[in-house]
Amino acid sequence: MHALFPLFSLAAACAAATIPETRDVHVIELSRRNPVTVDGVANINGIAAQMLREHSKLDRGMAAFEVNTGQVHPLSARTHESKRAVAAVGIPLTNTDNVMWHGTVSVGNPPTKYLVDFDTGSADFFIPASDCKVNCNGHTRYNATKSKSGKKTTKNFTLNYLDGSQVKGVVYDETVSFSQTVSGKTTTLKATGAAVGAASTYSNSFQLSAFPADGLLGLAFPQISKFGRNGVIHSLISQGQIKPVFGLKLANSKSELMLGGVNANKYKGSFTWAKVNPVGFWQIKVNSLTLKGKSQKANFDAVVDSGTTVIFGDEKTVRAIFKAVPGAKDASKTIGPGIFTVPCNAVPTLTFNIGGMPISIAPSMLNLGAVSAGSKDCIAALTITTKPFWVLGDVFLRNVYTQFDIGNKRVGFAKLA
Ligand SMILES: *[C@@H]1O[C@H](CO)[C@@H](O)[C@H](O)[C@H]1NC(C)=O
Ligand SMILES: *[C@@H]1O[C@H](CO)[C@@H](O)[C@H](O)[C@H]1NC(C)=O
Numbered sequence: 399m400h401a402l403f404p405l406f407s408l409a410a411a412c413a414a415a416t417i418p419e420t421r422d423v424h425v426i427e428l429s430r431r432n433p434v435t436v437d438g439v440a441n442i443n444g445i446a447a448q449m450l451r452e453h454s455k456l457d458r459g460m461a462a463f464e465v466n467t468g469q470v471h472p473l474s475a476r477t478h479e480s481k482r483a484v485a486a487v488g489i490p491l492t493n494t495d496n497v498m499w500h501g502t503v504s505v506g507n508p509p510t511k512y513l514v515d516f517d518t519g520s521a522d523f524f525i526p527a528s529d530c531k532v533n534c535n536g537h538t539r540y541n542a543t544k545s546k547s548g549k550k551t552t553k554n555f556t557l558n559y560l561d562g563s564q565v566k567g568v569v570y571d572e573t574v575s576f577s578q579t580v581s582g583k584t585t586t587l588k589a590t591g592a593a594v595g596a597a598s599t600y601s602n603s604f605q606l607s608a609f610p611a612d613g614l615l616g617l618a619f620p621q622i623s624k625f626g627r628n629g630v631i632h633s634l635i636s637q638g639q640i641k642p643v644f645g646l647k648l649a650n651s652k653s654e655l656m657l658g659g660v661n662a663n664k665y666k667g668s669f670t671w672a673k674v675n676p677v678g679f680w681q682i683k684v685n686s687l688t689l690k691g692k693s694q695k696a697n698f699d700a701v702v703d704s705g706t707t708v709i710f711g712d713e714k715t716v717r718a719i720f721k722a723v724p725g726a727k728d729a730s731k732t733i734g735p736g737i738f739t740v741p742c743n744a745v746p747t748l749t750f751n752i753g754g755m756p757i758s759i760a761p762s763m764l765n766l767g768a769v770s771a772g773s774k775d776c777i778a779a780l781t782i783t784t785k786p787f788w789v790l791g792d793v794f795l796r797n798v799y800t801q802f803d804i805g806n807k808r809v810g811f812a813k814l815a
Pocket of ligand 1: 528529541542543544
């Protein structure tokens with residue numbers, strides 16, 4: 399039954415052909431590589447590289463929202479200040495580690511496998527092109543002349559990053575597929591004519607040392623697509639390959655992205671829902687944020703973003719929170735703008751209330767590791783952003799099972815099984 403199939407608002411997405419039978423759900427195992435904490439010590443360069451990518455991405459999404467919808471993103475008016483504050487985080491990217499959740503996707507015919515970072519905070523898919531000469535060393539690259547299914551489009555793209563570097567290239571229509579083997583039986587989900595950015599230039603923060611995956615696969619809505627196109631997941635949906643939903647479980651091991659459904663073995667109880675508004679980012683309302691039972695902030699916007707590690711919050715609230723934590727210190731001058739430390743043995747518990755469900759961040763997750771070997775101060779995974787909304791990254795997502803309901807434009811949270 400596809401009567402309730404969503405119609406995406408982008409004109410390009412409206413070529414709604416007859417939709418074949420929806421397939422089963424499909425699991426992509428995610429691996430976590432290069433943790434941000436090594437032997438209990440925080441990797442500060444890795445955290446910085448990550449912040450740099452993140453802020454550029456959010457600015458870009460809001461600009462794309464305006465191009466695609468003709469409306470200024472309601473949150474973008476107050477974001478100018480962010481450039482200055484974040485540019486300072488641009489620590490040289492040598493020897494950096496990072497936290498990302500990777501999985502495998504195939505592109506082209508014959509299919510070539512790429513390791514990608516699945517990112518709910520952006521909407522486009524890009525990989526390095528075979529002619530890439532900037533920052534692409536070590537990454538698997540896409541050579542269009544070797545693929546029977548690739549077709550170059552007239553669309554070029556440029557993604558600017560705050561350190562002045564760019565990801566730049568040409569958009570192809572390509573076949574993108576995911577394969578899974580269960581009990582010896584392999585099934586494949588396939589989107590044909592999907593938008594794939596082949597980058598001939600990578601930005602500094604995507605070089606192999608800072609970004610172990612080959613490419614980035616955005617899972618947000620087409621309203622924030624810089625390509626002005628459906629992303630891979632929306633292509634799979636419009637081609638009847640999956641139902642319009644995906645589920646995410648992030649953990650130290652056995653992390654997975656489930657396409658077309660949620661994994662009943664990974665959560666318990668029912669989902670609590672938060673409406674996405676406006677549709678673009680996975681942007682929801684948080685009802686309240688509490689520390690030790692005391693409300694720190696109520697009714698605010700937050701973007702659910704698997705592509706970032708930490709939680710970003712507004713300066714006033716973040717300062718108030720750390721003021722209430724004995725031994726917490728502002729590390730803006732010593733480590734990086736917007737960063738705080740807390741005593742390693744007294745990391746606080748933050749609780750976000752969303753749609754009536756309290757979601758507590760385990761102290762072990764709010765702790766990014768010691769400032770240096772042997773230090774009693776640990777870097778907190780709650781940092782300041784000058785943006786007018788919060789960003790709920792991995793540190794948040796690891797405490798719940800999350801359902802991204804594209805069809806009903808809502809996010810569901812359930813307890814982990
Ligand atoms: C792409 O593949 C073609 C055909 O095998 C080859 O001739 C060409 O050199 C490759 N391009 C690059 C940049 O590697
Ligand atoms: C797109 O980029 C290619 C180089 O990759 C260039 O030859 C072409 O002129 C560009 N097209 C547009 C419309 O800018």
